[in-house]
Amino acid sequence: MSTRRTRVAVIGAGAVGTMAAAAAHDAGHHVVLYARRRPPRLVIERDDTHRHLDIPVIVDPADAQPADWILLTTKAQDTRSAAKAWFDRLLDPHTTVVALQNGVDHHERLQPLMPTATGLVPALVMIAAEVLAPGHVLHRFGGTITVPDTHAGTRFARLLGGSDITVETTADFHTAAWRKLLINAAANPITAVTTQRMGVLQNPSVRHLARALLDEVRAVGVATGAHLTDNDIRHTFHLYDGMAPDDGTSMLYDRLAGRTTEHELITGAVVRLGDTHHVPVPLNRAVLALLRGADHK
Ligand SMILES: NC(=O)C1=CN([C@@H]2O[C@H](COP(=O)(O)OP(=O)(O)OC[C@H]3O[C@@H](n4cnc5c(N)ncnc54)[C@H](OP(=O)(O)O)[C@@H]3O)[C@@H](O)[C@H]2O)C=CC1
Numbered sequence: 001m002s003t004r005r006t007r008v009a010v011i012g013a014g015a016v017g018t019m020a021a022a023a024a025h026d027a028g029h030h031v032v033l034y035a036r037r038r039p040p041r042l043v044i045e046r047d048d049t050h051r052h053l054d055i056p057v058i059v060d061p062a063d064a065q066p067a068d069w070i071l072l073t074t075k076a077q078d079t080r081s082a083a084k085a086w087f088d089r090l091l092d093p094h095t096t097v098v099a100l101q102n103g104v105d106h107h108e109r110l111q112p113l114m115p116t117a118t119g120l121v122p123a124l125v126m127i128a129a130e131v132l133a134p135g136h137v138l139h140r141f142g143g144t145i146t147v148p149d150t151h152a153g154t155r156f157a158r159l160l161g162g163s164d165i166t167v168e169t170t171a172d173f174h175t176a177a178w179r180k181l182l183i184n185a186a187a188n189p190i191t192a193v194t195t196q197r198m199g200v201l202q203n204p205s206v207r208h209l210a211r212a213l214l215d216e217v218r219a220v221g222v223a224t225g226a227h228l229t230d231n232d233i234r235h236t237f238h239l240y241d242g243m244a245p246d247d248g249t250s251m252l253y254d255r256l257a258g259r260t261t262e263h264e265l266i267t268g269a270v271v272r273l274g275d276t277h278h279v280p281v282p283l284n285r286a287v288l289a290l291l292r293g294a295d296h297k
């Protein structure tokens, strides 16, 4: 008896999409990448090695086939247009969508774009990767994805079993998402505003600003019910200090390429939720204004 391989559709052939597609392929699944443009090759570079991927890429929504899993890896601002382009053809009644995106509001972002019965797994990505050229991804560090310990989350952890990405499940996804937001909330805007890589966090004034931004983020997170402590801020700085000076952030890469950044997802979320919960966020508000200015067309 032949068993059908699990069909995994990865939307977005960028940094996270390519890494996720490689992992799903290594786990033995039938993987297809859905992209806006066909990259000339698919290569993951790591520690001076180059791995060439043989994964089909589809660019025309008319060619899309139903999948068991959709791994959505576009930037947040492209979520709606990506769903509009691909979901009709990719979704069947059993499809589960995994949102591999930064931020704390995966459900609000995705749920309105999906049929109500379709399963959604919000996913926190701790894989630092940079697109050096179309289809050429430099894996800088990290290999962990965190999801809720729901039935669908646990199935997703199994889906990538046997690959070099570890999927962790957590009973307190809300706190985990705020911990990830802490990591993004200083590094991403600071690198994007200064157009400097992570070495900029070693500058004492910049470090002082990062600490003050994170104190505001922690206060907002706690007001929303996240169990954040000073340890989480210490852990965030420990992570920053472990990064190489020339590591970047996903928001910096967009800024360097002249693309819109995900500032509304990160600093914007802190400001909006700060206002909702009456937590003052003057520094995040100022940084948000600068990010909006940098993005002004
Ligand atoms: N890079 C990183 O180190 C990390 C990123 N993240 C998060 O992961 C998410 C993905 O980030 P990342 O991989 O860096 O982003 P990238 O910009 O590298 O990749 C996003 C891809 O989505 C594609 N895309 C946009 N719209 C569509 C569409 N309609 N159909 C098909 N493809 C589409 C883009 O195509 P095009 O090339 O045509 O624009 C691009 O290739 C973000 O939320 C980010 O914050 C989280 C942790 C680390």
Ligand SMILES: CC(C)(CO)C(=O)C(=O)O
Residues within 6 Å of the ligand: 102, 125, 126, 127, 128, 129, 183, 184, 187, 188, 248, 249, 250, 251
């Ligand atoms: C953890 C970090 C900073 C890694 O690149 C990230 O999440 C991002 O770049 O958005």
